[in-house]
Amino acid sequence: MSRRILTVCASFGYLFIGLFFAALLIAHWIPPMAPSWSAERVAAFYTDHANSIRAGLVVMLVGAVATAPFVAALSSLIRRIDSRLEPLAAIQLVCGAANVAAIFVPVLIFTATAYRPDRSPDITMALNDTAWIMLVMNAFPAVGQAIVVGVAILADKRPTPLLPRWAAYLNFWMAFLFLPSILLTFFKTGPFAWNGILSFWVAAGAFGVWFLVMTPLMMRAAKRVDDDRAPAVLEPVA
Amino acid sequence: MTATAARTEHSAPQRHRHIPGEPGLWVFLLGDMIMFSVFFGFVAVLHGRHPRMFRTSQQALHPDLGLLNTLLLLTASALVARGLRQLRSGRPARTLPWALLCALGFAAVKACEYALVIRGGHTPSSNDFFMYYFVFTGIHLAHLAIGIGALTVLIVLSRRPALSRGQLLAAEGAAAYWHMVDLLWLVLFPLFYLVA
Amino acid sequence: MWVFPVLVLATLSSWLLGIEGSTSTLIGCAVVVIALIKVRLVGLHFMELRNAPAALRGAFEVYVVATGATLLTLYLVL
Numbered sequence: 001m002s003r004r005i006l007t008v009c010a011s012f013g014y015l016f017i018g019l020f021f022a023a024l025l026i027a028h029w030i031p032p033m034a035p036s037w038s039a040e041r042v043a044a045f046y047t048d049h050a051n052s053i054r055a056g057l058v059v060m061l062v063g064a065v066a067t068a069p070f071v072a073a074l075s076s077l078i079r080r081i082d083s084r085l086e087p088l089a090a091i092q093l094v095c096g097a098a099n100v101a102a103i104f105v106p107v108l109i110f111t112a113t114a115y116r117p118d119r120s121p122d123i124t125m126a127l128n129d130t131a132w133i134m135l136v137m138n139a140f141p142a143v144g145q146a147i148v149v150g151v152a153i154l155a156d157k158r159p160t161p162l163l164p165r166w167a168a169y170l171n172f173w174m175a176f177l178f179l180p181s182i183l184l185t186f187f188k189t190g191p192f193a194w195n196g197i198l199s200f201w202v203a204a205g206a207f208g209v210w211f212l213v214m215t216p217l218m219m220r221a222a223k224r225v226d227d228d229r230a231p232a233v234l235e236p237v238a
Numbered sequence: 239m240t241a242t243a244a245r246t247e248h249s250a251p252q253r254h255r256h257i258p259g260e261p262g263l264w265v266f267l268l269g270d271m272i273m274f275s276v277f278f279g280f281v282a283v284l285h286g287r288h289p290r291m292f293r294t295s296q297q298a299l300h301p302d303l304g305l306l307n308t309l310l311l312l313t314a315s316a317l318v319a320r321g322l323r324q325l326r327s328g329r330p331a332r333t334l335p336w337a338l339l340c341a342l343g344f345a346a347v348k349a350c351e352y353a354l355v356i357r358g359g360h361t362p363s364s365n366d367f368f369m370y371y372f373v374f375t376g377i378h379l380a381h382l383a384i385g386i387g388a389l390t391v392l393i394v395l396s397r398r399p400a401l402s403r404g405q406l407l408a409a410e411g412a413a414a415y416w417h418m419v420d421l422l423w424l425v426l427f428p429l430f431y432l433v434a
Numbered sequence: 435m436w437v438f439p440v441l442v443l444a445t446l447s448s449w450l451l452g453i454e455g456s457t458s459t460l461i462g463c464a465v466v467v468i469a470l471i472k473v474r475l476v477g478l479h480f481m482e483l484r485n486a487p488a489a490l491r492g493a494f495e496v497y498v499v500a501t502g503a504t505l506l507t508l509y510l511v512l
Contacts, residue, residue, distance in 0.1 A: 255487045
């Protein structure tokens, strides 16, 4: 039973990535708006695309929740690598939960921004800035998550580890790719701005790759865990 | 497996194909190097778009300090390569602490140069050249800091009488990481300091 | 070991080329090419990739060539 639960939970990684990137497209956020836009241009964008932005945000809200089972499966697998890794499983869970919030909160602020696009453009711009900064500069929980997952994989001393060791190094690399977005606070143009190559495109790409690589690895690992059964029905005495 | 056994495995490098460190590590090393290539590309694009700003900003850097740092890293790399060979053959690897000294020297020189550049009135917000300069060399310096950790691991391992197979792989991985720190600087240095 | 002296000589020569402050594209490209030759030497000899399996060594060689080609193109075209 636990195998099937783990597999299903892990497969939510695919669902999340599908919903997340579909939402970005529906909301016209690929390519993202530029922080250098004037208030009028930002307000006009929300007026022109009001309903597709609102719809995209609803999709992303659903997607954010889809990370919960994925993160739970990952913690469960970490615990099965070695029960002494319990603290690492807990850190992963905390960071994963923070990631849900890191998507949820900016999405709700975006929703508020798109709610009355005809208000004063300055207010729309302030809300839009807030939401974009929260959506892109939220990398730190993901950095912590990637590092902890990498450490847990390397701690697996069995001849055939539950998750392959190269995945640990991939996690470390991902942690590095998520980092540049913390510089966006200083820039309105260039590679570190929130629509920049390093802050947005590389980080978003790495985010996608991380889920697309970890999901099948976790589903394969789920097949190998002990299938401890649910409390069995008592056999009738013959 | 001890170092003696490992020696037979490594003594014929010409005939024997061998991945330095554990294979998965190369996902990180090559990935990191690709990311830095993107950084290099940004510097080249900036140079192409704003050649005059690039050249005048460049004059505020200190190429002599950059040269010194390049030589420090190259020396450290040569010492690490030599130390690793000694480690494999079971001889004492006395060169490794000197490599660590070079690495610390690089960090000290870099700190001096940052201080000189900032005292010259140039900060990351001055223009795009200094933004790239501080951010990219700063990220490189962070890699060097991790490299200092890797060198420390190497030194600790070199103090052991014999190495297990896992420890030997860790030593090779630490050395390979260090060489990557060197290799990335070999491109960063000319792009910022030399190409006018 | 000939690699270390070669690397030092290459560093000094590109430094001499660079501090002239010449704005010639040719010198800029020469400096880039020297840098990537140094990268290749470090990879093959210090990182010991010359003894690595073909896939890993090939990936490194492709990295060096791709990085060099990209940089040269950017310097020549822009």
